Structures are given as structure tokens and as C-alpha cells.
Amino acid sequence: xxxxxxxxxxxxxxxxxxxxxxxxxxxxxxxxxxxxxxxxxxxxxxxxxxxxxxxxxxxxxxxxxxxxxxxxxxxxxxxxxxxxxxxxxxxxxxxxxxxxxxxxxxxxxxxxxxxxxxxxxxxxxxxxxxxxxxxxxxxxxxxxxxxxxxxxxxxxxxxxxxxxxxxxxxxxxxxxxxxxxxxxxxxxxxxxxxxxxxxxxxxxxxxxxxxxxxxxxxxxxxxxxxxxxxxxxxxxxxxxxxxxxxxxxxxxxxxxxxxxxxxxxxxxxxxxxxxxxxxxxxxxxxxxxxxxxxxxxxxxxxxxx
Numbered sequence: 514x515x516x517x518x519x520x521x522x523x524x525x526x527x528x529x530x531x532x533x534x535x536x537x538x539x540x541x542x543x544x545x546x547x548x549x550x551x552x553x554x555x556x557x558x559x560x561x562x563x564x565x566x567x568x569x570x571x572x573x574x575x576x577x578x579x580x581x582x583x584x585x586x587x588x589x590x591x592x593x594x595x596x597x598x599x600x601x602x603x604x605x606x607x608x609x610x611x612x613x614x615x616x617x618x619x620x621x622x623x624x625x626x627x628x629x630x631x632x633x634x635x636x637x638x639x640x641x642x643x644x645x646x647x648x649x650x651x652x653x654x655x656x657x658x659x660x661x662x663x664x665x666x667x668x669x670x671x672x673x674x675x676x677x678x679x680x681x682x683x684x685x686x687x688x689x690x691x692x693x694x695x696x697x698x699x700x701x702x703x704x705x706x707x708x709x710x711x712x713x714x715x716x717x718x719x720x721x722x723x724x725x726x727x728x729x730x731x732x733x734x735x736x737x738x739x740x741x742x743x744x745x746x747x748x749x750x751x752x753x754x755x756x757x758x759x760x761x762x763x764x765x766x767x768x769x770x771x772x773x774x775x776x777x778x779x780x781x782x783x784x785x786x787x788x789x790x791x792x793x794x795x796x797x798x799x800x801x802x803x804x805x806x807x808x809x810x811x812x813x814x815x816x817x818x
Contacts, residue, residue: 514562514563514564515561515562515603515606516560516561516563517558517559517560517561518544518548518559518560518561518571520545520562520567521540522544522583523541523544523545523548523674523776524541525567525568526541526559526561526571527539527540527541527543527544527569527758529568529569529570529571529589529591530544530571530589532590532591532592532599532628533589533591533592533624534624534625534626536625536648536781536803536804537574537624537745537813538622538714538737538738538741538743538744538745539729539735540713540714540738542713542714543712543713543714546711546712546713547573548573550643552570552573555672556575557573557576558573558575558607558610559571559572560572560573560603560607561604562590562599562736564594564597564599569590569591569594569599570588570589570590570591570594570599570600570603571588571606572585572586572587572589572591572603572604572607573586573602573607574586574607574610574611579728581621582615582616582617582618583616583617583618583620583630584611584614584616584620584760585619585620585621586604586611586619586620586621587622587818588600588603588604588607588609588619588621588632589604593732595628600632604632608706608813610655610721610812611813613665615794616813617809617812617813618811618812618813619682619810619811619813620641620808620809620810620811621633621638621808621809622806622807622808622809623806623807624646624804624806624810625646625803625804625805625806633811635675636781636811638809638810638811639809639810639811640708640807640808641748641807641808641810642786642807642808642810643785643786643805643806643807643808644783644784644785644805644806644807644808645783645784645785645786645792645802645805645806646781646782646783646802646803646804646805646806647781647782647783647784647795647800647801647802647803648779648780648781648782648800648801648803649769649779649795649798649799649800649801650778650779651744651769651770651772651773651777651778651780651782652778654766654769654770654773654780654801655798656766656769656770656773657801658762658766659763659766659767659770662713662759662762662763662766663763665758665759666725667723667724667725667730667731667758667760667763667773668723668724669721669722669723669724669763669764669767670721670722670724671717671718671720671721671722672715672716672718672720672721672722672732672734673717673718674722675724678727678729678786679702679706679710680702680722681728681729682709682710682722682729682732683702683705683706684729684747684752685729685730685731685732685751685752686705686709686732686750687693687705687709687751688750688752689748689750689751690754706773709734709747709748714736714737714738715734715735715736715747716717716735716736716737716744718771718775719735719737719744719768719771719772719775719777720732720733720734720735720747720768721733721735721764721765721767721768722764723751723753723755723760723764725755730751730752730760731750731751731752731753731760731761731763731764732748732749732750732764733746733749733761733764733765733767734746734748734749735747735768735769735771735772737772737775737777739775739776739777742776742777742778742779743773743777743778743779743781744768744777744779744780744781745782746765746780746781746782747779747784749760749761749764749782749791749794750764751786760788761791761794762798763795764792765798765802766798768780769798769805781803782795782800783806786805796803800818
């Protein structure tokens with residue numbers, strides 16, 4: 514049975530998404546926050562698939578860009594419950610939702626999952642951009658450069674200390690997103706606050722900001738699942754005019770030092786394959802590629818007027 518997500522499903526959906534991809538941070542709070550914020554804006558729908566009362570699959574569909582004819586979806590089916598038509602039913606539900614609302618192109622992404630890649634290929638999706646997902650044990654990161662970097666005239670603060678500077682942090686984020694060729698997200702500050710700044714797993718203690726005077730100029734946002742000893746670099750970015758001062762390295766090192774001290778054992782990040790600068794910083798810190806996350810697109814016909 515396919516039905517819409519309910520609040521009480523959040524725990525089961527979080528565990529399901531982790532079973533599909535254990536290299537991600539997703540908690541019940543994240544699941545419900547994501548669904549509630551987007552349903553309120555009318556840009557998102559969530560579904561679950563049940564068999565004998567057990568949630569065995571989930572899907573969501575969204576409108577991530579202002580262009581009304583572009584939609585996006587994601588499907589996950591528990592590895593032990595595949596080959597029973599669950600993925601096909603969820604796909605049909607998400608596809609119909611997007612096409613009925615005018616989508617002419619839909620996009621999805623596949624993590625480290627050969628079965629998922631076969632699924633989209635069989636349905637005519639075309640491969641697109643690639644993000645490299647990498648990981649490092651933060652306890653192995655050499656943070657000896659931090660004192661020297663901190664003496665360059667920039668102050669480092671935890672996110673919790675500069676929460677009141679939301680507009681300045683948004684400017685850094687927006688500038689970075691504009692530089693990502695495959696990124697099509699909306700950039701208005703209200704959507705950014707809801708999508709990123711108010712995310713339940715974003716750590717006020719483990720995220721770091723570089724300040725020029727009192728102005729935020731570089732950031733490293735860290736999402737944390739302390740129970741799984743896992744953290745994810747949600748974004749590292751620097752304002753264009755402050756680049757080439759070692760600030761991205763500075764905030765990433767500060768985040769890695771905090772993660773090691775907090776008992777985090779795996780620190781993950783993802784970067785567009787064309788982002789040579791950030792990939793070089795990651796290699797310098799000891800990150801090793803884990804898998805590629807590829808985007809896939811499919812042109813679809815509009816329904817009759």
C-alpha cells in the first residue's frame with residue numbers, strides 16, 4: 514500500500530533511508546522537519562510503502578527551483594524488500610504527481626547503489642553531473658596548521674556564537690551555490706533558513722565561521738549524528754573576495770578538530786567533480802573518495818491542457 518507520510522512514520526523512514534545509504538545523516542527529526550516545511554510551502558510530497566504494516570519503501574517529490582516545469586524525486590526501498598514492485602509503485606506515484614503539475618523534466622540522484630542505477634536507466638533517465646562523496650577519520654587529520662592560519666587576521670567562531678548573523682551567512686552560501694554548475698536551488702533567504710539554517714542536525718558547536726572583523730566571510734557547516742559517531746560537511750564556502758586566504762582550510766580544520774574531540778569517527782563530505790579547489794583541500798586533509806553520487810534526468814511529456 515502506498516500512502517502519504519505521517520508524523521509517526523519518521524522513525525521508520527529514517528532507519529529505512531540509512532539502510533539504503535548508511536553514509537548519510539538522517540534522523541527522525543530531519544525526516545519530519547523536511548516533510549513539514551515543504552508541505553507547508555506546497556513544494557513537496559512524501560509517501561511510504563507498507564507491507565503488512567511495515568514501512569518497506571519511501572519516496573518524495575519536490576520543486577527545487579523556481580522554474581515550474583522542473584521537478585525532482587527520490588525513492589528508497591529496503592534492500593531486503595526489493596524485487597517486489599515496491600520501487601515501481603513509488604516511482605509511478607512520484608512521476609504522476611510531478612507530471613500532473615506540469616513537469617517537463619524530472620531529476621533524481623543515485624548513491625552507491627548499482628540496483629538504483631539500473632532502475633533509472635531502464636526508465637530512460639540520462640546520466641548527468643557527479644558529486645564525489647569522501648570520508649576521513651577526523652582523529653587522523655593533522656590540525657597543526659590551525660594556529661598559523663588563525664594568526665592571519667581572521668577570527669574563528671562557532672555557529673552558535675553568530676546565529677544572529679543569518680543574512681551574512683546566507684550571502685556566503687548563496688555565492689557558493691552560484692559557482693556550482695549542477696546546482697539549481699532557490700537562493701532566497703527564507704527558503705535557505707528553512708532548508709539549511711534550521712535543519713535539526715546542523716551543529717552549533719561543530720560548525721565554524723571565519724570572521725573579518727564582525728563580518729562572516731567563510732563557513733563550514735557540520736551536520737552531526739552523535740549516536741552513530743558520524744558527521745557530514747553540509748557546506749564549506751567563502752565569499753569570493755576573501756578566497757585564496759586559506760579560510761576554507763581554516764574552518765574545515767576547526768570542524769575536524771571539534772569532531773575528533775567530540776568522538777566522531779567518520780567525517781563525510783560531497784563535492785561536485787568540477788570543484789577542483791575543494792577536492793584539493795579534502796585530499797590535503799586526508800579525505801578518501803568513498804563513492805560517486807550521480808544525477809539523472811528524464812524529459813517527460815506535459816499532460817493535455
